[in-house]
Amino acid sequence: MCSMGFARSLGFALLPLAVCCIMANILLFFPGGEVQYVQQERLSRLIWFMMGIGGGGVLMCGSVMAALVGLAGSGYCFIISAMAMLEGPQCFTALGWSYPFANEGGRYLMEKDTWSKCLQPVSIVEWNVTLMSILLGLSGLEFIICVLQVINGLVTAVCRPCCYKQDYTLNA
Template sequence: AFTSPCARILVAMCVGTCSRIVGPCLLVLGTLSMAASILLLFPGGASKYLVEGHISKHAKAVPGIWGGGIIVLLAAIHITAVGWRCAGCSDCGTRHNAFISAVLSKLALLGAAACFIFSGVGLTNGPLCFYNASEHSHRHGTVWGYPFLDTDKNYLYDPRTWSTCLEPEGIVAWNVVLFSLLLLISAAEMVLASFQILNGCLGCLCGFCDGKKSPP
């Protein structure tokens, strides 16, 4: 525990400052996560594939919306609001708010982790596309499926194989870019959420403010 008043004040000031940095960062990342997940549903900007059901299952799961998006944004809004309202060191920097911040950050960590896992699997499996099945299996003709799912080589390291997908046009690059973006975003969210959990725990001990009160 922090026995020195000066130590409490210094830690509280740091906790409040960090909250004012972490909150907006999570707001930006959560918004980008939702945008990337929505774009995955519209390959090349076309809506017909979503209407026809020709979207990969991991893209349809929209992990960037519920995992890296909404859950993270809920935590980010609370962290940002408390952090900036306490910039003047009003009485909103309570240990109760610090506890709520830590709990919401844990939920954000879980949501970001789920988004990371879904995005990783989606990137590994490759997109759902229209391709010539006779070149990849015992089936004949062109079908909708996952041509890179059961191959020995990793398609990510061989862009020459991306032309296997005939439709939607450019779907492989579309999925690779957006799922990779979701991986990076969710990884950053996990780091920030973990940091805010520690920050919130310190806030439970010292509060968010430096002990001063705003003038009435």
Template structure:
């Protein structure tokens, strides 16, 4: 496959992944579908790091634009464009990695919730075995309603999304290197015989 077509595919694939990351991060601010928890500061600490919004969102969306435009110029872009796509893809790798790490930490530590009728905190943090393996412990969180399922679902989505972004951006770095070193596969137009 041509390096330009590959860049075009990578760029267009990153758009929906970045949008999913942004939406998941925004949704995490409203556990139980209520604004009172964010107003009272009663949200999971990893949500405040905005891994999906900043890392998997903005830091992937900007490279997606450039990578997409690099591949849009016919079959392949020029060597300079491919070199720049390596740099932009590296920014995407950093953003996806940040989102991935925040999602992993959010899953490991568990949600911030009301437990033991009056206490607010992260009851699953540093507990063995992990709450992820024992679903019967999820009822420990009383408020917000279904917060464990909410956090697990959204942080898992961020985890998968950022892993895909990481793979795509890393593959674009390799693709950009080939396009930069070996040249593009742009075919010369044939004149009249």
């Protein structure tokens, strides 16, 4: 059975996911919708790795034609987003600008009462956790779709002779 329709469907599914990753990454540059933190260079350092723009976004769009590039892009987005989630945001605390959750191994995620350590930007922990969760989920979904595309490509390559098999007869 030919699977070209399946591959096309997977490719089309990646495009909206890529756009969502790009949008989520762009929003990370503007905590609470404010510009001042990017202007003051007060964003978490891993945000500048642009995991959603590059990995989950641009490279993913290229994966419609090359699923392996998509695997690399979605994997990159997932890994950097996970690292950023574990590190936590850079924020203004009673001790100044710092990464107050950096050495906790993500424990702050389960201890919501510690989020008040971050005084500015307002609700930065919620902002980052929400958008990083979106990036983790979308890039994980993209990765699965790309794995399916790779498998589909291998199956198609192996089974192509079966799909396009024609009967050849000799007419005497």
